[in-house]
Amino acid sequence: MLIRSFFMACPYCHKRNIIPEYICDKCGAVHAQLMPNSYGVTTHRCVCGQKLPATFFLNRGRLAARCPACHAALAREHVESKRLFLPVMGGPSAGKTAFLYSAVKQFIILKAPNLGFEAAFFDPRSKSAFQGAISLLKAGRAPLKTNNLIPTALNLTLSKRGRLKFLLYFYDPAGEAYQMADMLAGHGFHEYLSGMILIVDPFAIEAVRVRYQSELLSHWKLLNPCELPIEETIDRLLLTLTDNFGLSKTGKVKQPLAVVLNKVDAFDLETLVGETAVDRALASMASRNARRTLKRHEVRNQLVSAQLAAWGEKAFVRRIEARFGHYRYFSCSALGRMADGRPKPLQGRGVLEPLMWILGRSEAGSFPPGC
Numbered sequence: 001m002l003i004r005s006f007f008m009a010c011p012y013c014h015k016r017n018i019i020p021e022y023i024c025d026k027c028g029a030v031h032a033q034l035m036p037n038s039y040g041v042t043t044h045r046c047v048c049g050q051k052l053p054a055t056f057f058l059n060r061g062r063l064a065a066r067c068p069a070c071h072a073a074l075a076r077e078h079v080e081s082k083r084l085f086l087p088v089m090g091g092p093s094a095g096k097t098a099f100l101y102s103a104v105k106q107f108i109i110l111k112a113p114n115l116g117f118e119a120a121f122f123d124p125r126s127k128s129a130f131q132g133a134i135s136l137l138k139a140g141r142a143p144l145k146t147n148n149l150i151p152t153a154l155n156l157t158l159s160k161r162g163r164l165k166f167l168l169y170f171y172d173p174a175g176e177a178y179q180m181a182d183m184l185a186g187h188g189f190h191e192y193l194s195g196m197i198l199i200v201d202p203f204a205i206e207a208v209r210v211r212y213q214s215e216l217l218s219h220w221k222l223l224n225p226c227e228l229p230i231e232e233t234i235d236r237l238l239l240t241l242t243d244n245f246g247l248s249k250t251g252k253v254k255q256p257l258a259v260v261l262n263k264v265d266a267f268d269l270e271t272l273v274g275e276t277a278v279d280r281a282l283a284s285m286a287s288r289n290a291r292r293t294l295k296r297h298e299v300r301n302q303l304v305s306a307q308l309a310a311w312g313e314k315a316f317v318r319r320i321e322a323r324f325g326h327y328r329y330f331s332c333s334a335l336g337r338m339a340d341g342r343p344k345p346l347q348g349r350g351v352l353e354p355l356m357w358i359l360g361r362s363e364a365g366s367f368p369p370g371c
C-alpha cells in the first residue's frame with residue numbers, strides 16, 4: 001500500500017511509477033528496482049560487474065533513467081531531488097491529523113497559487129482522504145482518530161505550467177504506531193526526509209493539567225489530552241532517527257524540526273503563548289526602544305520554549321537544543337476552537353507557518369525565502 005501511494009508520473013505517457021528504470025553506465029543494462037532492497041541497501045551489482053548506486057545520496061541521479069512504461073528518457077530533475085518527505089509526529093491525540101489537513105488545505109488555497117504552483121493530489125487515496133477530512137472540518141467536526149497502524153500518507157504534487165516541480169509526501173501515523181521504522185525501511189523513503197513537524201499537546205504536560213484542573217473537568221473530551229509525556233515523544237523520534245536514518249547516538253539531526261504547540265485556543269493559552277502573546281512582546285520591545293529588536297519568529301521561538309521550560313519541560317527543551325541543528329518553536333490551534341458540536345467550520349490558526357518554514361528550509365530549496 002505504501003508503495004502504491006508513492007510514485008512519480010511520467011511527463012510523456014503520464015503513467016505513474018514508483019521509480020524509473022536506470023541504465024547501467026557501463027553496459028547499458030536496464031535496472032528496474034534500483035533502490036535499497038534485498039539486492040543491496042546502498043549499491044546493486046550489474047550483470048557486467050559494475051556497482052550501481054541504489055540511493056539518491058550516492059548520486060543515483062547521474063545514471064540515465066527512463067520511464068518503465070513508454071521507455072522515454074527522463075530528465076534527472078524529474079526523477080531525483082524533487083521529493084519532500086515530511087512526517088508529522090507526536091503522541092496519540094496531540095492533533096497531528098487536524099494539523100496536517102488544516103495546514104495542507106491552507107497551503108493549497110493560500111500559498112500554492114502565490115508561489116505560482118498548481119497543487120494536485122497525486123493518487124486518488126490522498127484525494128479522498130483529504131476531501132473526507134476537509135468536509136468534517138467544514139461541518140465543525142474534528143478528524144477521525146487515525147486508528148490503523150498503516151501510516152496515512154498524503155501525496156501532493158506542485159507543478160508549474162504543467163511541469164512537475166515538487167512531490168510532497170506527508171506522513172501522518174497514528175500516535176500509537178509512531179514508528180517510521182518498519183514502514184520506511186526498504187522503501188527508500190529515508191532518502192527524502194526533508195524535515196519533521198512535532199506536534200506537542202500542552203495538555204500532556206502535568207503542570208498544565210494542574211493549572212487548568214477545573215476547566216479541564218468540563219472540557220476533557222473536547223480537548224482529548226494526549227497521554228504520552230512530551231519528553232517521550234522526542235525520545236521516540238530520536239530513536240527512530242538513530243535506528244533508521246543513520247543518526248549517531250549523540251549526533252545532531254540536520255533536517256529542520258518544527259516544534260508546534262497545539263490547542264492554544266483552549267482557555268487563556270492564546271494570550272500566554274499564542275500570537276497574542278507574541279504581539280504583546282513585540283509591542284513592549286518597541287516601546288522600550290530595545291537596542292536589538294527581535295524578529296517575530298525569534299520572539300515566538302523564545303516565548304514558546306520558555307513557557308515549556310516554565311511548565312517543567314526543561315529536559316524536553318534541552319534535548320531539542322542538543323540533538324537538532326535546526327529547530328523552531330511555533331504555537332497553533334489546528335482546529336481553531338473546540339470541536340464542540342456547533343456546525344460552524346473549524347479553521348486552523350498558525351498551521352501554515354511551521355509548514356512553510358520546513359518547506360523553505362528543505363534541501364530541495366527553491367521555495368522563495370522568507371516563507
Ligand SMILES: Nc1nc2c(ncn2[C@@H]2O[C@H](COP(=O)(O)OP(=O)(O)OP(=O)(O)O)[C@@H](O)[C@H]2O)c(=O)[nH]1
Pocket residue numbers: 090091092093094095096097098099142143144145146147173174175176221222223224262263264265266332333334335336337338339
Ligand atoms: N481545542 C482543540 N482541540 C484539538 C485541536 N487539535 C486537536 N484537538 C483535539 O484532539 C483530538 C485529536 O486530534 P487528532 O488530530 O485526531 O490527533 P492525532 O494526533 O492525529 O491523534 P491519533 O491519530 O489518534 O494519534 C481531536 O479530536 C480534538 O478533540 C485544537 O487545535 N484545539
Ligand SMILES: [Mg+2]
Pocket residue numbers: 096097098144145146172173174175
Ligand atoms: Mg491522527
Ligand SMILES: [Zn+2]
Pocket residue numbers: 024025026027028029046047048049050
Ligand atoms: Zn552493467
Ligand SMILES: [Zn+2]
Pocket residue numbers: 010011012013014015067068069070071072
Ligand atoms: Zn512514460
